[in-house]
Amino acid sequence: MKDIKLRVKKLNVEYIKDGNSFKAVSNxxxxxxxxxxxxxxxxxxxxxxxxxxALIGLLPVSAKVKGExxxxxxxxxNLESDLKVWSKIRGRKIAYxxxxxxxxxxxxxxxxxxxxxxxLNHFKMSDTEIYKIxxxxxxxxxxxxxxxxxxxxxxxxxxxxxxxxxxxxxxxLKPEILIADEATSALDxxxxxxxxxxxxxxxxxxxxxxxxxxxxxxxxxxxxxxxxVMYNGxxxxxxTVEDVFKKPSSDYTKKIIYCNKCLFNLKDKREDRVLNxxxxxxxxxxxxxxxxxxxxxxxxxxxxxxxxxxxxxGILGESGCGKSTLAKCIIGLEDxxxxxxxxxxxxxxxxxxxxxxxxxxxxxxxxxxARNSLNPRRKTIELVNEPNKYMKIYNREDDNPAQDILKxxxxxTIHFNSRPPQLSTGQCQRVAIAxxxxxxxxxxxxDEIVSALDVENKLQIxxxxxxxxxxxxTALIMISHDIQFLKSICDRILIMQDGHIVxxxxxxxxxxxxxxxxxxxxxxxxxxxxMESQFVxxx
Amino acid sequence: xxIRKLKCEGxxxxxxxxxxxxxxxxxxxxxxxxxxxxxxxxxPYDPIxxxxxxxxxSFSSKHIFxxxxxxxxxxxxxxxxxxxxxxxxxxxxxxxxxxxxxxxMVSGYYGGLIxxxxxxxxDVMMAFPFMVLALIVTSLFGISFLxxxxxxxxxxxxxxxxxxxxxxxxxKENTNVQxxxxxxxxxxxxxxxxxxxxxxxxxxxxxxxxxxKLMLSISALSFFGLGAKPPSPEWGSMLSDGKTFFFQxxxxxxxxxxxxILSVLSLNLIGEGLRDLMDPYxxxxxxxxxxxxxxx
Numbered sequence: 152m153k154d155i156k157l158r159v160k161k162l163n164v165e166y167i168k169d170g171n172s173f174k175a176v177s178n179x180x181x182x183x184x185x186x187x188x189x190x191x192x193x194x195x196x197x198x199x200x201x202x203x204x205a206l207i208g209l210l211p212v213s214a215k216v217k218g219e220x221x222x223x224x225x226x227x228x229n230l231e232s233d234l235k236v237w238s239k240i241r242g243r244k245i246a247y248x249x250x251x252x253x254x255x256x257x258x259x260x261x262x263x264x265x266x267x268x269x270x271l272n273h274f275k276m277s278d279t280e281i282y283k284i285x286x287x288x289x290x291x292x293x294x295x296x297x298x299x300x301x302x303x304x305x306x307x308x309x310x311x312x313x314x315x316x317x318x319x320x321x322x323x324l325k326p327e328i329l330i331a332d333e334a335t336s337a338l339d340x341x342x343x344x345x346x347x348x349x350x351x352x353x354x355x356x357x358x359x360x361x362x363x364x365x366x367x368x369x370x371x372x373x374x375x376x377x378x379x380v381m382y383n384g385x386x387x388x389x390x391t392v393e394d395v396f397k398k399p400s401s402d403y404t405k406k407i408i409y410c411n412k413c414l415f416n417l418k419d420k421r422e423d424r425v426l427n428x429x430x431x432x433x434x435x436x437x438x439x440x441x442x443x444x445x446x447x448x449x450x451x452x453x454x455x456x457x458x459x460x461x462x463x464x465g466i467l468g469e470s471g472c473g474k475s476t477l478a479k480c481i482i483g484l485e486d487x488x489x490x491x492x493x494x495x496x497x498x499x500x501x502x503x504x505x506x507x508x509x510x511x512x513x514x515x516x517x518x519x520x521a522r523n524s525l526n527p528r529r530k531t532i533e534l535v536n537e538p539n540k541y542m543k544i545y546n547r548e549d550d551n552p553a554q555d556i557l558k559x560x561x562x563x564t565i566h567f568n569s570r571p572p573q574l575s576t577g578q579c580q581r582v583a584i585a586x587x588x589x590x591x592x593x594x595x596x597x598d599e600i601v602s603a604l605d606v607e608n609k610l611q612i613x614x615x616x617x618x619x620x621x622x623x624x625t626a627l628i629m630i631s632h633d634i635q636f637l638k639s640i641c642d643r644i645l646i647m648q649d650g651h652i653v654x655x656x657x658x659x660x661x662x663x664x665x666x667x668x669x670x671x672x673x674x675x676x677x678x679x680x681x682m683e684s685q686f687v688x689x690x
Numbered sequence: 691x692x693i694r695k696l697k698c699e700g701x702x703x704x705x706x707x708x709x710x711x712x713x714x715x716x717x718x719x720x721x722x723x724x725x726x727x728x729x730x731x732x733x734p735y736d737p738i739x740x741x742x743x744x745x746x747x748s749f750s751s752k753h754i755f756x757x758x759x760x761x762x763x764x765x766x767x768x769x770x771x772x773x774x775x776x777x778x779x780x781x782x783x784x785x786x787x788x789x790x791x792x793x794x795m796v797s798g799y800y801g802g803l804i805x806x807x808x809x810x811x812x813d814v815m816m817a818f819p820f821m822v823l824a825l826i827v828t829s830l831f832g833i834s835f836l837x838x839x840x841x842x843x844x845x846x847x848x849x850x851x852x853x854x855x856x857x858x859x860x861x862k863e864n865t866n867v868q869x870x871x872x873x874x875x876x877x878x879x880x881x882x883x884x885x886x887x888x889x890x891x892x893x894x895x896x897x898x899x900x901x902x903k904l905m906l907s908i909s910a911l912s913f914f915g916l917g918a919k920p921p922s923p924e925w926g927s928m929l930s931d932g933k934t935f936f937f938q939x940x941x942x943x944x945x946x947x948x949x950x951i952l953s954v955l956s957l958n959l960i961g962e963g964l965r966d967l968m969d970p971y972x973x974x975x976x977x978x979x980x981x982x983x984x985x986x
Binding site for chain 2: 483515
């Protein structure tokens with residue numbers, strides 16, 4: 152019993168709004184031992200964040216918490232206690248890392264100020280002592296130039312660096328339990344792997360107990376000792392990693408494991424695809440630069456891309472590296488400062504609005520936030536018909552393929568007259584794809600279209616895109632931060648970093664030859680492969 | 691309304707409360723309009739006939755709202771005065787909202803030179819004293835109902851344009867606007883179909899607040915002879931007249947005040963009800979509705 156750090160018994164979280172109550176977490180119980188990593192898996196909305204926030208008292212006032220949370224030794228937390236009580240627990244006993252580390256840090260303060268604030272809240276210390284300790288911890292977390300980092304502001308650091316700073320800020324207070332709430336979800340594979348390895352290291356060195364919350368079962372597989380699967384606020388599965396992955400008992404767990412397996416297998420089928428290298432170039436960009444005038448931020452610098460007809464090209468990069476700007480520049484939602492863009496033999500970067508309309512008949516874009524890209528007041532069938540309404544593509548009503556396309560993207564006929572608020576996020580994304588297909592585009596730009604979806608929907612969209620590619624002879628530009636996703640569909644992957652294209656990788660060639668000079672891709676692919684093989688082995 | 695049809699037959703408690711506010715608002719404003727429009731039927735006395743012996747009387751069964759300093763029945767004056775006040779203020783409100791929405795939308799959506807120009811005009815208008823403008827209009831164009839409207843509209847559109855512009859600038863970066871753009875939608879379609887629904891509810895809320903202000907500023911214009919001329923009644927001028935006798939007979943402002951409050955309140959309720967009704971996210975999901983009870 153001595154090694155038990157945290158005991159949660161029948162924890163319930165209920166949100167009350169306008170007299171209606173919504174149960175986010177129901178009857179969750181678990182025990183966290185010293186030096187153990189428990190991973191809580193669930194899709195968004197399954198209540199995993201509410202559970203984590205209940206443990207550290209961060210829930211909004213509208214939430215009612217019931218249940219028992221005990222900290223070792225024999226210390227019961229009153230879940231409705233005030234700030235005074237919580238401030239003794241937060242940081243010292245339980246630390247918390249947020250998903251968006253950059254946002255969790257104060258942009259007005261340097262990293263050193265953050266350390267100062269954190270340490271002075273709990274201890275009395277001189278500035279030199281604080282500096283020494285912070286430097287020590289930053290170096291421990293693989294920062295090479297800790298002095299420089301301490302002087303920087305959060306926005307000067309990358310997402311992965313900010314996450315490491317956040318972990319350092321948690322560690323200086325020597326907590327017993329660390330809650331990581333989707334701590335790796337916003338990062339690319341390389342940073343993800345680094346954070347996972349770091350968390351493993353600190354877990355060993357500090358004998359820290361970690362509650363790792365994620366929607367990604369591969370990441371959970373890599374880090375956890377035990378897994379809790381949550382669905383709709385309830386616990387559907389609990390057990391050691393081996394048990395859960397080898398003998399999943401609940402249907403939900405079986406389903407997500409199956410879907411992940413399929414994602415890997417998809418790639419193998421793709422190898423049959425022979426890409427005609429001689430096919431005509433469809434899109435060419437040369438020396439494209441883009442600088443945002445209001446903040447002087449260089450979003451794109453000297454971008455050169457060539458995409459052939461029917462080719463699928465992935466653009467990989469962390470958030471903020473300029474990949475979405477690139478997509479907007481191609482389609483003309485943003486103007487470029489200099490450079491040339493050729494599409495289908497025409498130079499399009501100087502086009503005015505009227506001329507642009509001709510391009511929209513050949514090039515379409517799908518957004519990450521599918522729900523918001525659809526007018527919530529229109530019916531599904533009207534939404535899909537929008538391109539026809541605006542651009543008069545089909546003159547006769549009989550030619551209109553709207554209904555067939557909707558069936559093709561697996562939208563049930565009963566949803567033809569539904570409006571977006573009545574559809575699920577996955578359905579919204581499929582409607583958005585159907586709408587783009589109405590023009591039979593030669594090039595389809597997909598901007599992070601699966602990052603808001605759970606694995607089941609992700610797989611469905613992916614299969615759909617593979618069909619689209621075959622049936623419509625469409626070239627695809629897939630923008631994502633997820634290398635596994637890109638690997639399973641793309642012919643080539645371009646890697647972006649700080650507005651530059653730093654590397655290019657041809658997936659079709661089996662010898663894994665790197666076109667670029669840097670080793671980023673190899674490293675990325677190596678990590679992805681490692682994650683994959685570890686995962687597949689255990690299933 | 692089509693959207694309404696989609697709502698569950700049973701509906702939850704919240705939903706009913708929201709429709710309730712709309713219904714109450716509509717009932718209230720219709721009864722006010724009926725009372726005012728048929729004032730000659732409902733008013734017990736002549737609104738301008740002076741009866742000196744009855745001056746400054748308190749509430750009674752004969753005079754529901756009492757009488758004013760000339761012995762005229764305030765209830766009758768409120769009914770007849772509503773004709774001037776409601777027609778001028780409501781038509782002024784509609785015109786200001788339309789003008790403000792249009793200019794704000796154009797300014798925010800197109801940006802650039804149009805925006806810069808319009809916003810400078812807004813700056814000038816905001817710095818310009820209302821009364822001075824009223825004087826200029828009166829002296830230039832003479833006194834008429836149309837001139838009164840022009841004066842009020844010329845000043846009134848500014849806050850609506852500013853509000854609309856700021857929302858549009860924010861909303862034009864949204865995915866739905868960008869999606870329509872790449873689907874080839876024309877600018878006017880984007881403005882009406884994508885941006886207007888996002889602008890309309892804050893503008894409606896603002897309009898209900900502005901209505902009260904409009905009623906009072908129209909009464910202030912009566913001071914220049916631009917509004918209703920004495921002895922013909924008007925709610926705003928009745929209030930400012932009542933000011934003089936407030937300490938002697940505070941009850942004489944109750945009638946016009948109540949009239950203004952009730953009409954503003956009814957529009958507020960309607961605005962709130964409409965906003966909720968138009969919110970597409972209020973529609974319940976198919977699976978949330980009881981079986982087979984989905985209408986439409």
